[in-house]
Amino acid sequence: MWEELLPVLEWRGEIVAQREHTMPFLHGFRRIVYEYQPLVDAVMCVLGVEGENQRRRDDEESISGALVELLDRESQSAVFMEGISYCLFRVSDLGLVNAAQVLLRYGADLNFEDPVSYYNPLHIAVLRNKPDMVQMLISHGAEIEKRDRIHESSPLDLAGEEVDKLACLHVLLDLGADVNAKDKNGKTALLHALASSDGLTVNNVDNIQLLLERGADVNATTHDGETPMSSLTFLVKEALDSSADDAKEIGRFCTRVARLLISHGADPSCCLNATDGEVWEHSLTYTSLENFDLLFPLTALLLQQGASFVCSHHSASYWTGQQLIFARLAEALGEALDAAEAADVLAKAEALLDLATICSPVVPPLFARSQLPALEQVSTHQPLLELYSRLEEQERRPLTLRCLCRRLIRRCLQPWPFEEKVKALPLPDRLKDSLLPENGWTDRAGWDRFKPRRSQR
Numbered sequence: 001m002w003e004e005l006l007p008v009l010e011w012r013g014e015i016v017a018q019r020e021h022t023m024p025f026l027h028g029f030r031r032i033v034y035e036y037q038p039l040v041d042a043v044m045c046v047l048g049v050e051g052e053n054q055r056r057r058d059d060e061e062s063i064s065g066a067l068v069e070l071l072d073r074e075s076q077s078a079v080f081m082e083g084i085s086y087c088l089f090r091v092s093d094l095g096l097v098n099a100a101q102v103l104l105r106y107g108a109d110l111n112f113e114d115p116v117s118y119y120n121p122l123h124i125a126v127l128r129n130k131p132d133m134v135q136m137l138i139s140h141g142a143e144i145e146k147r148d149r150i151h152e153s154s155p156l157d158l159a160g161e162e163v164d165k166l167a168c169l170h171v172l173l174d175l176g177a178d179v180n181a182k183d184k185n186g187k188t189a190l191l192h193a194l195a196s197s198d199g200l201t202v203n204n205v206d207n208i209q210l211l212l213e214r215g216a217d218v219n220a221t222t223h224d225g226e227t228p229m230s231s232l233t234f235l236v237k238e239a240l241d242s243s244a245d246d247a248k249e250i251g252r253f254c255t256r257v258a259r260l261l262i263s264h265g266a267d268p269s270c271c272l273n274a275t276d277g278e279v280w281e282h283s284l285t286y287t288s289l290e291n292f293d294l295l296f297p298l299t300a301l302l303l304q305q306g307a308s309f310v311c312s313h314h315s316a317s318y319w320t321g322q323q324l325i326f327a328r329l330a331e332a333l334g335e336a337l338d339a340a341e342a343a344d345v346l347a348k349a350e351a352l353l354d355l356a357t358i359c360s361p362v363v364p365p366l367f368a369r370s371q372l373p374a375l376e377q378v379s380t381h382q383p384l385l386e387l388y389s390r391l392e393e394q395e396r397r398p399l400t401l402r403c404l405c406r407r408l409i410r411r412c413l414q415p416w417p418f419e420e421k422v423k424a425l426p427l428p429d430r431l432k433d434s435l436l437p438e439n440g441w442t443d444r445a446g447w448d449r450f451k452p453r454r455s456q457r
Contacts, residue, residue: 039074039083044090046070047099064098071106085112092121092137095130100137110142118150126155131167135175144177152183153192160193160211163204170210179214186222194231198238199253200246209260218266228261230272233284239450240294251450255298258284262305269302270312280318283311289324292352293332293345294451303355306410308362316364321356322391323367325349326384330373333380335454346383348447353391358403361411366395409435 046066074080088108091099100121104110113120122142125133134155138144147154156177159169173179180188187195190211196202212218221227232254239250262268272281282290285307288299303309309321332345356363372388375381413421413435422435 036077036079036083036086039077039079040087040090042070042074043067043084043087047091047096049090049094064102067099067102071102075106081107081109085109086114088112089114089119089121089124092125092130092133093128095125095128095133097132097136100133101140104140110137110140111146113149118148120146120148122146122155123148123153123158126158126165126168126172129165129168131171134168134171138171138175144172144175145181147183152185154181154183154189156181156189157183157187157192160189160207161196161204162202163206166204166206166210169207173210173214179211179216180220182220182222185224186220187226188216188220190216190218190228191220191222191226191231194228194235194257195226197231197235197253197257199235199250203249203253205253205256205260208257212260212264216264218261218264225272227272229266229268229270229284230281232257232261233272233282233287236284236287236295236298240291240453242452244452247450247452251295251297254450255301258298258301259305262302262307267308267312268305269308269310271314271318280313285321286311286319286324289321289352290328292325292328293348294453296348296352296447297449299352300355303352303359306359306361309356309360310362310364315362320364320367321360322353322364323371325352326367326388327373329387330375330380330384333383334375342380342383344446346387347444349387357394358407359410366391406435 047063071084074083077083084103084106085108088100088103088110089112091103100108110122111120114124117124119127120142122134122137122144123146125137145154145156154177156169156172156179159165159172179190182188190208193204193208193211197204197208218228235250236254239247239254242250258268269283269285271283271286284298285302288295288302292299310316311318326349329345329349333342337345366388369388369392372384375384422432425432425435427435
């Protein structure tokens with residue numbers, strides 16, 4: 001009988017051991033509650049955090065002295081080390097640097113993990129935005145790249161996710177955190193920052209900018225094919241299905257982030273490769289052009305910053321900017337637009353086509369007239385024909401010398417943005433002004449913000 005039960009007992013023993021290894025909170029939580037919680041309560045009471053004998057927390061010298069007396073009395077306790085290690089986690093949460101230093105002198109474990117959240121003192125100090133605590137813990141040997149076992153987040157990942165943790169992000173980067181370290185899924189701090197952003201409740205442009213300035217890879221790719229540009233493209237699409245107010249706020253965020261990513265070398269016109277290597281997702285430029293009237297400020301920015309008017313990977317065989325603009329123009333004119341709305345969308349299309357002619361490094365030949373989208377009503381189809389005819393005429397004529405020179409100089413000044421490069425050129429101010437991006441459209445009402453699809457307005 002025992003011989004039959006032995007394999008079962010061994011199996012159960014392995015399961016228990018595995019659970020203790022992967023889920024120590026089952027044991028650790030019981031120890032906190034039943035064994036060293038009294039010591040923790042006593043420390044918190046001395047610190048003026050809990051209990052009836054609360055004192056002023058700014059009386060640090062008095063508090064530190066009382067804490068030392070308590071720790072001296074309790075130092076022979078069997079649960080002393082566990083108790084003060086958990087206390088270190090608690091005071092890191094509160095930002096009590098002096099108290100943490102006292103606990104560390106008595107041997108508190110810098111790597112203690114909270115049995116519920118699995119965060120250690122450094123993690124919780126970042127989450128509570130306590131930069132002084134972060135600096136002190138690292139100076140005492142806390143592992144700056146330590147990842148928690150639940151979320152796989154490093155302190156740098158956590159610091160980049162919300163704008164109120166910008167101070168901690170500065171400290172971590174200054175102290176040598178690896179800006180391109182990846183978690184088990186291949187996600188970097190920049191990707192964590194973008195994934196947490198919605199442009200509404202989380203608007204962490206400053207965090208993203210700091211990560212990029214410190215060398216974050218704009219082409220970093222997770223195991224699932226996620227990139228900074230794909231994260232931004234996803235959020236742009238979210239704006240199209242939002243309310244008018246939300247679309248406006250999301251658009252402001254996306255436009256700022258797009259400028260940052262492009263200025264640090266990201267290509268907005270390259271299709272996004274899926275994990276199977278065969279299915280290609282649409283690029284940010286494609287997404288913007290196919291909704292150009294709704295995403296106008298972003299579309300204009302991309303062209304001003306030198307985005308290609310064709311797919312950077314597939315060239316004109318996949319899509320061209322003219323095709324996308326005419327397709328969207330036909331769709332918009334086919335909707336129930338009044339005269340003012342129709343004129344507005346036509347004006348936006350012309351502005352973008354002009355920007356592409358001057359700014360885009362690659363402008364493909366115009367597609368055949370037979371490929372023009374067909375519209376049933378003559379009144380809506382006629383504007384398409386007129387715009388196409390103007391482009392045909394423009395294509396037959398060579399660009400003016402001024403335009404050619406402008407395009408050549410702008411191309412030589414890449415990568416973008418290049419405003420500072422233009423200002424440093426030994427040219428008259430009027431020539432410098434002609435080299436800078438066209439911003440006349442910003443004066444037009446409504447052209448400076450995203451708009452949702454008509455069903456969401």
